[in-house]
Amino acid sequence: TYSLQLFYSFFKTLVGQPVVVELKNDMLIQGTLVSVDQYLNIKLDGVRVEDERKYPHVASLKNSFIRGSVVRYVHIPATAVDTALLQDAARKESQQPK
């Protein structure tokens, strides 16, 4: 089940999964999700940028902390999510009186 901080809780269930974070500068960073915080800042281990020829700038990065405000998408494996459960939780949260 998911608490009020829905997406924070959701990402916590994905710790240990391989994900690809797409940034608002179009970079795609692959890695294993290590942690997430209330701002949806993302820590990844074993990072690799998708287009290594275009982005040699970050070739020597071991891990990365990605600021939540620059994330466009987090691509996750379809099998890692119970979509029905997530939809249900999102519906419930949007119905909360605020």
Next chain:
Amino acid sequence: MDDLRNKKVLLVTTDGRVVVGILKGFDAQTNLILSKASERAFSTDSFREIPQGLHVVRGDTIAIIGEIDEEKDDAIDWPSVRADPIPAIRI
């Protein structure tokens, strides 16, 4: 970011700059203090390393920060690397 304290880090800023340095301090807004900072300026015809000394970086200008694999970093001949600059973050 606690595990990055006093480590050599690489930072990508929201305007596409790449800075390396030693992370001396940070706060919850990801404002940073970097010592021995230097900017790596990439272009299709040149590479420049620009020393910056002690730097305070405002958190909202940070896109990515990570630990450098020093072995990997030392093995790369940076002055020969040619690439377009990283694009700026766009909302």
